[in-house]
Amino acid sequence: MTDKSKVRIFDIVNSTENEILENWLKLQISSTALRMDLLSERELRQQSAEFLSLFKEATSTGNWDINDSGWSRVLEFLDSISRSRAIRGFTPTETATFIFSLKQSLFTTLQKTSKNGTADLIQDLCDITLLIDSLGLFTTEVYLKSKEEIIVRQQTEMIELSTPVVQLWNGILALPLIGTLDSARTQVVMESLLSRIVETGSNIAIIDITGVPTVDTLVAQHLLKTVAAARLMGADCVISGIRPQIAQTIVHLGVDLSEVTTKATMADAFKHALNLTGAIVKKKQ
């Protein structure tokens, strides 16, 4: 990239800023990738004008590496645009089109104003392509990052939501486990179970594993630890929801669950728990 071409491009952007902006807006509006339902024309005009003025400012420094400090304001602005578009429900293409359509508008203007022949024009186009492409990639990166942040937040929410401890009867708690039981989740499960035992003064807790697809040694170990902790607090645990295939697998693995009361279904476990508390379920006469 030659300095001459940088100066030339800056001059053109500087002198024909309005023309470039109008062209760019027209391209964005006519593009199928623009979501007019999610973004108003006024907002788009405002965003485009602000970006173009920041862009002009950054190109004036003569340094075209977007990681350079002269570009930090451009990147900050792009960052906020990409994030807001990701949240509003734009696709990555729709988000990146904001930048890529500027390329076309710049090309048109360059073509019109170029007087110095083909070699210069090719050089300019080349430089602009490199620059706009790196900015476009930046928007995509920010877009993906903000999506990832949403996923992480949802994961945390899911962990908290997916471990409800419910009271079935006076002194009887139930904890239906669903999904993969890894160390992080077990920690949450154990904590909420123990605190509910204290709150409700329960002495029997039913841990139901119907919704746990795989019980390997780590899951078994987590279960045994939870049972042991509950026992220390004076509550007995019953593990229910052991399906035939899980029972066979546990036996082959060599995991010893004989210390724990286990039942095939939650109903059996509840009946057992009622029995222990001395309650009787009877039909009305």
Add this chain to the structure above:
Amino acid sequence: MTILKNDMRYIRNSDDIVLIRQVVREWALMIQFSLVDQTKIVTASSELARNAVEYGGGGVLYLQIVSDGIRKGLKLIFEDKGPGIADIGLALKDGYTTGEGMGLGLGGARRLVNEFNIESSVGQGTKITIIRWK
């Protein structure tokens, strides 16, 4: 033994273990394993994948659907470039562990499959091959 289909997956962290279980279950369904057989091979692969992450520093799983002419089977090869196992006999013993687990994973995995082979040399890594026939 002919290979009818093969693929590979990386095992880098505990999130990958969940994906390994899913893909193994998918492959077990492909050759119509019964529910018990599915659960057995999925549990075995969960144990071996976790070992690869915890002791081998991550590894690779090669999945193969194989046939010996009469029956089909699922063959899984877990390979890591970790520190290796010094005493395989001891590692397979129930209740022995160098980590914090129950010490049942390796021995348990062997009991859950039809064929189990382990190659390991200290400093080179570990390769465990299991097959469950239909």
